[in-house]
Amino acid sequence: MRYDVLIIGGGPAGNYLASLLAGKMKVAVVEKKGSFGGKACTGIVGVKNYERLEFPKRAVLNSVRGAVFYSRIQSFEIERKSPQAYVVDRKVLEKSLAEGAVKRGADYFMNTAFTGFKNGKAVLQHLNERFEIRADVYIGADGVSSTVAKAIGARSRAEFLSGYEVEVVGDFKKDFVEVWVNKEITPNFFAWLVPVSESLARVGTFGDIESLTRFLRIRMLDPTSIIEFKAGSVGLGWRKPWVSGNVALLGDAALQIKPTTAGGIVFGAICARELAKAILSGNLQSYERSCSWVKRQISFGLRLRKLFLGLSQEDIEKVFEVLGSKEAREVIETQADFDDHIRTTKAILKRPKLLAKLIKVSPSLIKALL
Numbered sequence: 001m002r003y004d005v006l007i008i009g010g011g012p013a014g015n016y017l018a019s020l021l022a023g024k025m026k027v028a029v030v031e032k033k034g035s036f037g038g039k040a041c042t043g044i045v046g047v048k049n050y051e052r053l054e055f056p057k058r059a060v061l062n063s064v065r066g067a068v069f070y071s072r073i074q075s076f077e078i079e080r081k082s083p084q085a086y087v088v089d090r091k092v093l094e095k096s097l098a099e100g101a102v103k104r105g106a107d108y109f110m111n112t113a114f115t116g117f118k119n120g121k122a123v124l125q126h127l128n129e130r131f132e133i134r135a136d137v138y139i140g141a142d143g144v145s146s147t148v149a150k151a152i153g154a155r156s157r158a159e160f161l162s163g164y165e166v167e168v169v170g171d172f173k174k175d176f177v178e179v180w181v182n183k184e185i186t187p188n189f190f191a192w193l194v195p196v197s198e199s200l201a202r203v204g205t206f207g208d209i210e211s212l213t214r215f216l217r218i219r220m221l222d223p224t225s226i227i228e229f230k231a232g233s234v235g236l237g238w239r240k241p242w243v244s245g246n247v248a249l250l251g252d253a254a255l256q257i258k259p260t261t262a263g264g265i266v267f268g269a270i271c272a273r274e275l276a277k278a279i280l281s282g283n284l285q286s287y288e289r290s291c292s293w294v295k296r297q298i299s300f301g302l303r304l305r306k307l308f309l310g311l312s313q314e315d316i317e318k319v320f321e322v323l324g325s326k327e328a329r330e331v332i333e334t335q336a337d338f339d340d341h342i343r344t345t346k347a348i349l350k351r352p353k354l355l356a357k358l359i360k361v362s363p364s365l366i367k368a369l370l
């Protein structure tokens with residue numbers, strides 16, 4: 001069997017790339033699971049990019065237009081007039097993208113795992129059967145523990161975090177998410193509550209399972225109302241190279257993920273667009289260069305993450321005083337962007353009063369952001 005492009009991994013990144021290339025090239029996708037979805041993921045995606053990337057509307061379960069931020073002793077609300085983020089059904093998202101790709105001519109090999117390269121071919125395992133596929137270009141879109149990344153000797157300089165998430169039945173404000181920044185509950189990340197409907201929410205955090213248990217208790221969510229539990233991991237940092245010979249990494253396999261929130265669907269899809277252009281132009285090497293926007297966001301996000309890890313809860317309370325002020329809320333409500341954290345942070349730091357107050361909290365780290 002021979003293809004122009006063999007995509008390893010049928011997650012959002014791999015399926016999106018397949019949908020972009022199918023019909024223009026001979027494309028195949030191998031997916032080790034027997035069905036799509038099932039990964040631990042809150043499925044919150046910025047509206048602007050969701051529309052821009054032309055993701056399927058039928059995967060949208062809910063839209064949110066605001067957020068309530070809680071620290072240990074304070075809270076403030078950000079309210080926008082229009083929806084800022086969608087909450088999506090991952091299975092429907094992945095399956096719809098795959099369906100579109102197959103309709104345009106892509107071949108799918110489900111229940112088929114990539115195990116390595118041999119003599120320039122991909123070695124695959126389907127049930128008890130081993131077979132090989134040759135392609136001109138191979139894409140590793142096989143997630144954070146990428147076998148393709150290992151096969152090309154890619155190296156990671158990253159913080160790997162375990163994430164825990166539940167779906168819980170309760171009474172929720174349908175168009176507002178909750179973000180809890182309290183190191184006494186979740187020492188190394190924030191905890192989130194994202195409504196799927198008025199009566200169902202996805203609640204999670206990164207760190208350890210005790211952090212989630214503590215959060216559920218403090219948020220007064222009944223453990224016996226949990227109807228789904230999932231765990232997964234993310235890598236915040238760099239994995240290099242993204243291209244080696246005729247092999248490229250995409251999505252979580254390349255750690256294309258926001259270090260501030262661990263959201264990876266949009267960054268993976270933006271890079272998939274650049275990768276599709278590079279493949280179609282026959283210049284795979286241009287892929288990494290053309291993802292410069294995502295790279296700048298990751299680099300800036302890592303600085304924000306470092307800043308967050310260096311703050312004590314007392315510092316966080318001071319940051320909340322600043323961000324909860326009328327002036328800061330006005331800036332956030334008019335200029336914040338769900339995916340562009342450079343733009344959002346710069347808009348805040350451009351205000352002299354806000355900048356002066358934030359510098360007092362952590363002079364060296366805020367200066368490092370400027």
Ligand SMILES: Cc1cc2nc3c(=O)[nH]c(=O)nc-3n(C[C@H](O)[C@H](O)[C@H](O)COP(=O)(O)OP(=O)(O)OC[C@H]3O[C@@H](n4cnc5c(N)ncnc54)[C@H](O)[C@@H]3O)c2cc1C
Binds near residue numbers: 033114141
């Ligand atoms: C708890 C948690 C919450 C999250 N919440 C959000 C969120 O709200 N919004 C957001 O944008 N992101 C979120 N993320 C991150 C998001 O899930 C990832 O960034 C996204 O799934 C990356 O997509 P991907 O296609 O690159 O990889 P994946 O979704 O991991 O897909 C990789 C695919 O490759 C397959 N595969 C793996 N190995 C092989 C192999 N050897 N052969 C063949 N196939 C293989 C896997 O079965 C899988 O289907 C969250 C992550 C976690 C852990």
